[in-house]
Structures are given as C-alpha cells and as structure tokens.
Amino acid sequence: MEASHVESDLTNILYTKEEIQARVAELAAEIEKDYEGRDVLVVGVLKGAVMIMADLVRAMNKHVSMDWMAVSSYGSGTKSSGVVRILKDLDTDLMGKHVLIVEDIIDSGLTLSWLKTNLESRGPASVEICTLLRKPDAAKVQIDVKYVGYEIPTEFVVGYGLDYDEKYRNLDFIGTLAPHVYS
Template identity: 50%
Template sequence: MRKNFKTLYTRDQIAEQVCRLGGEIDRDYQNREILLVCVLKGSFLFFADLVRAISCPLLVDFVRMASYGCETVSSGIVEMRKDLEFSVTDREVLIVEDIIDTGYTLQSLFHRLLERQPRSLKVCTLLDKRIDRKVPIEADYVGMTLEEGFVVGYGLDYQERYRELPELYIFEDPSSAGEGRPL
C-alpha cells in the first residue's frame, strides 16, 4: 500500500455495515417503493452495494453535486451538475451519500429535493464525519463514523484518483503525495 495511506475500514467491515443498513432500510420502509438517489461520484460503489442489500422495491436515480473542486476542504459553494430524471413528488426518497463532512452538499441537495414535495425524504451515508460539520444536517442511516482525516477508496477520491481502492483509507498529507496535479 502507498505510504500515505492508513487503513480506516476493511472490505469486510464495509460489507457488514452495508448489510446492516440494508436491513434497517427494509425494516423502515416495509416493502414500500423507494427512490434511491445516488450522489455522484463518490457514492457509486456504496450505492451499488446498498441497492443489492435492500429487498424493498426501488428505483434508482443520480445527481451530481460539487463543492470541493480540487481541494480537500469544501468551498461551501454547492453546484448541481446533474439533476434527477425521476420526479420525487409524492415518493419515498432516500438520498445515498458517501460522506457527510461540512454538510454543505447534503443540505443543499436536501432542500432542493424537499421543495419538490416528496412523501418522505431521508438520508443514508456511509461515513459521518462530525468534526467539520458547518450546517445542522443529520443522516437517518449511518454506516460508520470518522473523527477526522481525509478519506479515499471505495468510491471516494482525491483529485479524481483512488476511487478504485477496495477499502477506505485515511490519506495522510495528500499535498505531499506528489500526485496532486490536476487531471
């Protein structure tokens, strides 16, 4: 493994949490159809595994939000780069996010979708990182918590790299990695 990476959660730990979350979602929705909204790009691997862990009927859709650019800290300015194809009006909607950090991205998306009048709107996140939270937003379903650090792997990236890593890693001092050039 690269010297700047420290294992945070293994494949088995991730799989166990995804299975637990799927069970909790099944219990809460009790066979009602859910529209699962994947927040691209970081959530795609978690999303795929979670979809397979849920037995309730579901639809899938995707949004793409951006607030980081090429940095490791959110700019606080959130833009929607891809909107949903399905209407959320009068549907059970579950936003699936990779990590809640500052909360800016999730809060922006949550309010945008809430204005479209879903029957219910909840949030599922793989990682909840509370130390940097800037806005009051919470997830209804949380896989794992993270005290601090910048995470890569299992879909999460640094400057579009490292998404393919099968586990979650703390990326220690990404600025010194020598790979920080823009794509």
C-alpha cells in the same frame, strides 16, 4: 486496486472490504425494515456514492427505484468551497415519492443540507439520508442523517468511491490519505 499499490500514499486503513460489506448489509436491512410496504427512490450522489449505492441496493431484498444526481462544492481541493452547483439533475419526478439520498461521506454538511432542501422543494412524501461516513467534528450545519455507516475523525479519507483529485476511488477499502499527497 490493492493496498500494496498505494501504501506510501496512506497512513492507515480505517475499514477493510469485509468490514464495509458487513456494515452496508446492516444498513440495507435497517432501510428495508423502515420502508416496508412503501416504494423508495434511492438517489445516489455522484461520483463518490457509486460504490455504497451499488452495494446497498444489491443487499436489499425489495424492489427499489434508483436515480443519480451530481452536485459539486469541492473542485480538486480537500475542502468544500461552500458554493453548490448541480452538474446532473434527477431524471425522476419526486412528487409523492419516498426519497433516500445515498452519500459517501458527510464533512461540513453544507452540500447535503442544500441538496436535501432542494429535493424537499420538489414535493416528495419524505426525504431521508444514508451515508457511509460522517465526520461529526467537521459539521458546520446540523443535518438529520437517519442511516450512518461509520462516524470518523476529521481526516482526509479515500477509497470505496472516495477520491482525491479523481484518484483512489477504486480501492476496495477506506484509508487515511497521507498529508504529503495533498499538501
């Protein structure tokens, strides 16, 4: 979907398709280097991470295994509820594997902190995190994130997998959602 179809819903465009693709390629190269000589299981967090996960693994010049997990703490609102539910668990046994969690955005960090602890309890060799976006001012818990695409202000953003009430995920850029849309 093009920006012209939703321009009245946005206050600005933070990152264009081209900027996102360039940054994802940089992240992929860094991850490749760090995991040289080791197999990695890339775990995408549904639904938001679909775009970053697909582009990230396609940009890598090594074989990776992939799996998906769906967790929820939002509902249809704009704030985390704080209660995490597993909606879809992994199909892969993590014992002894190097796991890279791929997320679209980290707000409070509560959900991701819970998820990392949950995955670490399954006996992997390592668990690291890659996120396209992080809102450092929104953090409620300290969580170590090895790979960060962009740090952004505490605004409600959509596009490139990020949604509001299941809309805007298919934008090929990331923009700030206008408050009149979710107020």
